[in-house]
Amino acid sequence: MSSNKLRREYISRINRVIDYVEHNLDKELSLEMLAGVAMFSPYHFHRIFKAMVGETINDYCNRIRIQKSAAILISQPEKSITEIALDLGFSSSSHFARSFKKHFEISAKTFREKRISESKIFQNSNFCKPNSNKMKEDFSGNYYLDTA
Numbered sequence: 001m002s003s004n005k006l007r008r009e010y011i012s013r014i015n016r017v018i019d020y021v022e023h024n025l026d027k028e029l030s031l032e033m034l035a036g037v038a039m040f041s042p043y044h045f046h047r048i049f050k051a052m053v054g055e056t057i058n059d060y061c062n063r064i065r066i067q068k069s070a071a072i073l074i075s076q077p078e079k080s081i082t083e084i085a086l087d088l089g090f091s092s093s094s095h096f097a098r099s100f101k102k103h104f105e106i107s108a109k110t111f112r113e114k115r116i117s118e119s120k121i122f123q124n125s126n127f128c129k130p131n132s133n134k135m136k137e138d139f140s141g142n143y144y145l146d147t148a
Contacts, residue, residue, distance in 0.1 A: 013038040014052050017045075021061055025068060025088050029061050065089060066103045069096070073112040081108050 017038045021029060034057055035045035049057045065088045072084050079087075085096030100108045 010048060010052065013040065014049060017049070017057075018053075018060075021064060025061075025065050027089060029057075029089070031057060062099060063103070066099055069100065069108070070104065070111065073108060077112065081112070084108075 017034050020034065020037045031042050031046060035042040038045050038049075040048060046057060049060070053060060055063070069084050069088055072079060072088075073081070076084075081096070082093040085093045088096075090096040090099070097108060100111070104111060
């Protein structure tokens with residue numbers, strides 16, 4: 001198989017995992033299960049995902065969960081923070097609180113209270129931006145590896 005064809009195949013498999021993660025944030029997303037989605041061994045999947053995306057699969061899943069929680073905090077003010085955390089697959093509200101504060105440098109409660117939709121936190125934080133310049137945004141605002 002040519003290297004270009006192999007690269008496209010690997011990108012397709014990694015994008016399949018990205019889609020799966022986006023649609024299954026409420027489930028446990030283990031390395032073994034995601035490797036199965038990509039049809040790689042866990043060892044190779046971990047290495048390939050990190051090389052292609054620029055972050056580990058665990059870091060990617062956590063970042064996507066946190067970013068989605070931020071959007072829900074603003075768009076669904078009637079939902080409790082704990083409910084949002086559990087809906088997105090966090091094991092506890094305290095785990096969610098630590099992860100959210102680490103990512104945004106502000107608590108989820110403060111984030112919601114201030115309704116920071118247009119402020120600096122969105123413009124110069126990690127919000128809805130991939131950690132890697134290897135990722136490209138598609139027409140719907142989702143990020144995928146570029147096949148070019």
